[in-house]
Amino acid sequence: MHASLLDILRCPFCGTTLSLVENDALTREGTRIDAGVLGCECCAFPIVAGIPVMMADETTQRALHALEAGSTEQALFGLLGLSDEDGRQERFRALIGQETSTYRNALEILCSDAESTYFLYRFTDPTFVTAEAILTAICQQRWPVQGRTLDLCGGSGHLTRVLTHLRDPEEVEEVEEVEEVEEVEGAEHGTSNSGTVLADLYFWKLWLAGRFTSPNSAPVCCDANHPLPFARGTFSTVVLADAFPYVWHKRLLAEEMMRLAGADGVVVMPHLHSALGDNFSAGDTLTPTAYQELFAPHHPRLFSDERMFENVIEHRVVDLSLDVSPEQLGTEAALTLVASTRTDLFRRFELPSGHEGTDESSEVRQGTLTVNPLYQVELLGESSILTLTFPTPEYEAEFGQCRRYLPDRITVEADLTGPISREKLGPDYEELRDRRVIIDAPLGYC
Ligand SMILES: C[S@@+](CC[C@H](N)C(=O)[O-])C[C@H]1O[C@@H](n2cnc3c(N)ncnc32)[C@H](O)[C@@H]1O
Ligand SMILES: [Zn+2]
Structure with a gap:
């Protein structure tokens, strides 16, 4: 640390x-x-x-x-x-x-x-794609991700990686400079700045994040069933994705998240399982009304996950002006909760295309172009034939919606069994990146 x-x-x-x-x-x-x-x-x-x-x-x-x-x-x-x-x-x-x-x-x-399985393929599952889009949209406002951000119950750092990349580029550059100096001094672990904090109950997940997934974030091992180990008002953005129902002390946790976000911070909770719908690994769910009530002091708004996903996939848009009531959500399986007193956040955002801005900053991102691990690659002459292969039937049942952007089979006129560059992919580069067939993965990911 x-x-x-x-x-x-x-x-x-x-x-x-x-x-x-x-x-x-x-x-x-x-x-x-x-x-x-x-x-x-x-x-x-x-x-x-x-x-x-x-x-x-x-x-x-x-x-x-x-x-x-x-x-x-x-x-x-x-x-x-x-x-x-x-x-x-x-x-x-x-x-x-x-x-x-x-x-x-x-x-x-x-x-x-x-x-x-969930973690290895996390970068391109539908709930991740939606969560990433929401954070990217919020970041276009600049202010919410200035200052520190917290990825709570953040697992092995997949969304944390997104958060570290969304921070003010100037701020990140300054941090990088400091890190470079420290690297020369022989520091072994990538974790160095405390701008993006990743917190989880399980040490092994944090270790993986520090070594591979999100080496530029600061991991902290803690139990979200207890008061959180941070000072009041520390974070401008507190993210908790796909995890709230797994914590028993929800009332305490909600109060803690608001304490950490301070008066004008944002609490973002993508993919929150509803007790009124059917979910895989549901956890101890509450109704949308109950979730809203827990965050009442922070003016929470609820969004339909289905509609959010549809807008991201079809229109590359995150529309935070389309909040819905618990009644409108009905028996939908999952929702997103965004709580902030800053009303200017709740508007429509156009997303940059999936491939924008990654090449220039790949060093800062510590990433490398990689075939999505959901594909099997077969080399035929100069071409690579990629076949979508789900790791388990359960994975397909839960995340099969990824077919909306991942083609079942695709031929790429390049050898994808070795290192991949933009030049190698030629005119196909943009589509392959936008469809997440080729991803910007952490170094040494798979
Ligand atoms: C489904 S995973 C989501 C991980 C991450 N937020 C993401 O979106 O990739 C749920 C995470 O919640 C964490 N978690 C569960 N109970 C927790 C607790 N009491 N305190 C901290 N983390 C907890 C788990 O260890 C796991 O990493
Ligand atoms: Zn003490």
Whole structure:
């Protein structure tokens, strides 16, 4: 973590500021802290792999003790949930030792259930496409993403990556300059600035984000069922996508999100499952009326996810003037909630095309053109034949709407089995990017 994160971190229990407790496990490179212990007025929290863990459960306590005993590796394995019985510690050691290791390989070691499928293909599923569009639209206003942004329950950082790229380019450039200097000084972990914060309950997801998906964001491990470990009014935008029903203490969480967004901040909640509709992995859902009530002080408006998706896919538009009542949503499965006292936000936005602005800034984006992992690639002479292949029937049932933009089969007049450039794709480049057949993926993603 970057030392500047200490300015905004607060203890979730006593609310006091944190400071770095000097100990043997401390590794610090310039302004980055890789391992160490943070102390408040009531307790202590470990920092492992540059990620502060702002919890007090048993696993965290064990990590703290391992750190204090000088074993950062045991602290890391414990937090990642890797035991040595099934050989995963060894596989993980091998993985971090290889320069060619990928997000996909790491996910195979760190996650053994269906969530790994959700994450690997997250960049192009329909709910992500809509959420990305909403954030991009809001960003055109400039003000909401100036200052800090928080991606709460942000998983392994897919939308966080979008947020880091949407920030004021000048601001990002300044950060990049600082980072470059630090890189020369030998800092190992990409996480450095605290402008975009990624928070999640699971350490392994944050580790993946720091290493691959969103290396320019600041990961913080915390439980959204507790007060959030940040100072009041810290963030101009608080995003919580596809996760609110998984948190039991919704009333507390809503109050916390508004506390962090401050009086003129924005709370954005894409893909919120409604109790009145049918959802996959629904969680403990509430009705649209109940969600609206929880955020009442922040003037929440509700939007139909179906209509939002339709507008994005068909017209490249996000229209925040089209809010609907809970009655109008009826039994629709999911909705989007946007809460802000700033009324100028609620208007129609035209989206830039999918390929705009990515090439010029690809270094800042730390990305590379990649075939969407949902495609199998077969090389025939000079051409590549791409076939849409769903990883599981369940994935297809949940996200099959991606067929609206992903063709079942497409032939590209280029060899797509090696590195891909805009020049290589020639006149097809724009369409392939707009349809998300070719994506701007993080380096080493798959
Ligand atoms: C369906 S995923 C969505 C991830 C991310 N927001 C996205 O859109 O890609 C739900 C996320 O909520 C996180 N989550 C669930 N309960 C949480 C809690 N109590 N505190 C923090 N995060 C939690 C999970 O770990 C998971 O990453
Ligand atoms: Zn405390």
